[in-house]
Structures are given as C-alpha cells and as structure tokens.
Amino acid sequence: MNKMKKTGLWLGITTLTLSLAVLHFPTWTPKIKGTNPIHVLEQVKINGTGHEIMIRGQDLDNPVILYLHGGPGASELPYAKKVQDLLESQFTIVNYDQRASGKSYHFFEDYSNLSANLLVEDALAVTDYITQRLGKKKVILMGHSYGTYIGTLAAHRAPDKYEAYIGIGQMADTQQSEMDGWNYVMEQAQLADNHEDVDQLEQIYEPIKQGQAFTPRDIVKRYGGTSRLMDSPDTSFLGMTFSHEYNMLDAIRYNKGIIYSQEILISEAMSRPLPSLITKLDLPFYFVMGDYDLMTSSHAAKVFFDQIEGNQKQFIAYNNSAHYPHYEEKQRFLDWMVDTFIK
Numbered sequence: 001m002n003k004m005k006k007t008g009l010w011l012g013i014t015t016l017t018l019s020l021a022v023l024h025f026p027t028w029t030p031k032i033k034g035t036n037p038i039h040v041l042e043q044v045k046i047n048g049t050g051h052e053i054m055i056r057g058q059d060l061d062n063p064v065i066l067y068l069h070g071g072p073g074a075s076e077l078p079y080a081k082k083v084q085d086l087l088e089s090q091f092t093i094v095n096y097d098q099r100a101s102g103k104s105y106h107f108f109e110d111y112s113n114l115s116a117n118l119l120v121e122d123a124l125a126v127t128d129y130i131t132q133r134l135g136k137k138k139v140i141l142m143g144h145s146y147g148t149y150i151g152t153l154a155a156h157r158a159p160d161k162y163e164a165y166i167g168i169g170q171m172a173d174t175q176q177s178e179m180d181g182w183n184y185v186m187e188q189a190q191l192a193d194n195h196e197d198v199d200q201l202e203q204i205y206e207p208i209k210q211g212q213a214f215t216p217r218d219i220v221k222r223y224g225g226t227s228r229l230m231d232s233p234d235t236s237f238l239g240m241t242f243s244h245e246y247n248m249l250d251a252i253r254y255n256k257g258i259i260y261s262q263e264i265l266i267s268e269a270m271s272r273p274l275p276s277l278i279t280k281l282d283l284p285f286y287f288v289m290g291d292y293d294l295m296t297s298s299h300a301a302k303v304f305f306d307q308i309e310g311n312q313k314q315f316i317a318y319n320n321s322a323h324y325p326h327y328e329e330k331q332r333f334l335d336w337m338v339d340t341f342i343k
Contacts, residue, residue, distance in 0.1 A: 025247040027103075029081060034058030038092060041077075041245055043103070047125040052103035054245065055134075056081060057092030063163070063341050064092045064136050066127060070145025070169065073261030075102030075254060078243035079233050083327040086334040090342060094130050094139070098122065098150070098261075103250050105257035114264050116149060116272075123154045127161050140341060142166040145296060145323065149269050152278055159283035163341070168288045169296045169323045172304035174270045175211035180297035181225060182208050182215045188223040197222070211270055215294070225294025229320060229328040275304050284312040286340075290321030290328065 029041040040055045054077055057064075065087070069076045075097045076083075084093050097104035099122050100111045123141075130139060141162040143151025148167040155165035171177070182201060189197035197219055207213035217226075226232050240251040287305050289298040298317065305315045316336065318325035326333040 027245050027247055027250065029054055029056060029245055032056060032058055032088060036060045044129065046129055047122050049099055049109065049122075050104060050106060051096050051099070051122070051126060052077065053094065053096040053126070053129075054080065055092065055094050055130075056084070057088050058090075060092060060134065062091050064094060064130065064134055064139040065142050066094045066123075066130060066139045068123060068141070068143040068147030068151045069095065069098065069101070070143075070147045071098075071101065071258055071261060072146045072265040073098070073101040073254075073258035074146075074235065076144075076233065077102060077245045078235070078240045080245075083233060083324075083330065086330050087337065090334065090338055091140075092134065094126075096126055100261050101257045102254045103246070105253040105260075107253075107256075111260060114261065116153065116265060116268055119150045119265075120153045120157060123150055124158055124161065127154075127158075131161070138163045140164055140166065142168065143170075144326070145169040146171065146265070146269070148296070149274060152274055152281075155281055155283060155285065156278050159281065162283055164284040164286065165281065166286045166288060167301075168326050169293055170287045170289060170301040170304070171269065171274055171296050172300040173273045173275050175208075175273070176303070177297040177300040178208050178211075178213070178215050180299050181220055181294035184294055185215060185219050185223045185225065189219070192223075214266075217295070220294045223294075224292055224322060226322055227324050227328055228290075228292055228322050230324070233324070233327070275307060278308060280309040281313075282310075285310055286314045286316060288316045288318065288325055288333070288336075290318045290323060290325040292320075292322040293325075295323040 027041060029039050032039045036059045038055050038057055038060055043050050043052050077095055077097060080095045087093055098119055100114055127139060139162060141151055141155055148170045151165060151167060155162055186201050189201060204213055208215060220226060237251050240246040240254060241248045287301055289301050291298055302315055318329055321328040
C-alpha cells in the first residue's frame with residue numbers, strides 16, 4: 001500500500017473514530033456544592049420503557065419538585081441546570097425526558113400507543129419512583145406548557161401523591177388560546193407595517209378559528225410572545241450536543257422524538273382541551289402566567305382557572321414575562337416558592 005493510500009485510510013479511520021466518539025460521548029450532570037447534595041443523571045425503566053431522569057439539589061432534605069417539560073417532546077435537560085440554579089438551592093428538582101422524548105426516545109421502540117393518558121401513567125409511575133428513591137411522602141408537581149396538560153390530568157387522577165400542582169404556561173382551551181395569540185400578533189404586525197406577517201396571518205385565520213392550526217411560532221416569538229426578559233432557552237442541535245447532559249446521538253433522539261410526539265399529541269390536546277376534562281382539583285393548585293404569553297395565553301388560562309373548583313388555588317400574573325415566567329423572573333419565582341412551600 002503506497003503512502004497516499006495509507007494516509008487516506010488513516011484519515012478515514014480517524015474521522016470515523018471521532019464521529020463515533022462525538023455521537024456516544026459520555027453524558028453527566030455537574031456536581032453541586034451543598035450540605036447534602038444530589039446530582040444524578042440516570043436511565044431508569046419505568047412503566048415499561050426507559051426514562052432519562054435528572055435529579056439535582058443542594059440538600060436532599062429539601063422539598064422535591066417533579067418537573068414536567070413541554071413540547072410535546074421538548075426536553076429541558078440540556079439547559080435545566082442553568083435556568084433552575086436558584087431553585088436548586090432550596091428544592092430538589094427532578095427533570096425527566098417523557099416517553100418518546102429526548103434521551104427517552106429509543107430508536108427501535110414501538111410508540112404506536114403514545115397518548116396523553118399513557119404519559120399521565122408514566123408521570124404517576126415516575127412520582128412513585130421518586131418518592132421511594134428520595135424518601136418523600138409527597139412531591140410538588142410542576143408542569144410547563146404541554147407539561148401542564150399531563151400535569152393537570154395527573155393531579156386530578158392522583159391528588160394524594162402531590163403536595164400541590166403548579167401550572168406554568170398553563171394550557172387551557174387551545175382554540176381560545178390560539179385566537180388570543182393571533183389577535184395580538186396581528187395587531188403588532190400591523191403596527192410594525194410588516195406586510196409579510198400580516199399576509200401570513202390572514203391566510204391562517206380560518207384554520208386557527210376552527211381549532212385546526214396554531215399561530216405560527218416564529219411570528220409569536222418575533223413579537224415577544226415567547227420570552228421578553230431573556231432569550232428563549234437553547235434547544236439548537238449544537239446547543240444540545242455540547243451540553244453535559246446530551247451528546248450528538250441524544251440530539252438526534254430529541255429531533256426524532258419531538259417530530260413524532262407533536263404529530264400525535266398536539267391534535268389530541270386540541271380535540272380534548274383541559275376545560276372539557278377537568279372541573280375540580282382536590283389539592284392546592286397554582287397557575288403562574290406571564291401576561292405576554294402567546295404560546296399558552298394568560299387569558300385562556302385565567303378562564304380555565306376560574307372554572308376549576310378547589311379549596312386552595314391562586315392565579316399569579318407576571319406582568320413583564322411571557323411563556324417562561326419562572327425563568328424570566330427566576331428570583332421572584334424562587335421567593336414565591338420559598339414563601340409558599342418552606343416558610
């Protein structure tokens with residue numbers, strides 16, 4: 001073999017080796033300083049499938065939060081430690097990738113039975129695993145965006161498992177929420193004299209009115225309906241790949257999982273809105289909403305909130321935030337959490 005062929009072969013092997021290393025690079029979650037800390041990233045088989053679970057907190061004696069990510073299929077594991085750092089000082093936070101999402105997406109697994117009901121069963125099973133693992137009688141259930149769809153149903157089905165339910169970016173009547181968003185961004189597009197956005201919004205008006213489509217998320221983001229006090233959390237391919245918790249293979253899982261999950265679960269949520277399913281919650285519950293939230297409108301959430309019967313409930317408005325009030329104003333959110341659950 002001549003020198004040129006040997007060099008080419010060596011380069012090919014090196015490239016393949018580096019590619020495989022990037023794909024399968026070990027993942028972990030960084031250590032936390034504290035009196036009795038926990039920092040765990042693990043794959044656990046729960047309810048018949050592997051769930052990726054991350055547990056972080058400075059003191060295991062602190063109250064536990066079980067956090068349900070949105071999407072559907074939009075894991076927050078790659079950036080959770082950055083945006084939940086203040087909470088980690090006073091609470092132990094459990095994040096997990098839901099079935100068919102992120103690191104819980106398994107390439108050769110059959111997901112033909114994926115449904116909201118199955119995700120609720122998973123959430124209840126994860127709750128049992130966490131309470132046993134951490135030695136707690138109850139945990140605080142916290143959902144964000146689509147996670148509130150699963151969270152509200154789980155809280156309704158098994159209120160005895162939870163100290164309280166917190167819905168952030170709470171889903172409600174999806175059709176009403178989308179019309180709220182459409183009306184706001186249309187007004188803003190007209191004020192900005194953005195004819196392209198106006199034309200696109202006019203074309204999609206009827207499908208949104210009929211509950212068959214969403215207000216385009218790029219337009220919602222452009223007019224401040226996603227986040228206002230921070231950049232939207234990074235879920236880019238590179239951002240995930242170079243986090244501690246994800247590698248390139250996980251980023252591929254994320255993209256495949258979110259496409260699959262949204263195709264099935266969004267239409268289900270639109271045809272079965274929460275106000276048609278829930279009229280009472282037998283545990284303390286709180287809705288935390290940004291006034292500028294156009295992903296899940298604050299107005300629609302308030303209408304739903306007012307319809308729910310409950311002995312202890314509170315609607316908390318963040319006047320400067322959008323879809324991520326707990327991250328956009330995280331010191332305020334931490335102070336409220338401490339006042340509500342610790343003091």
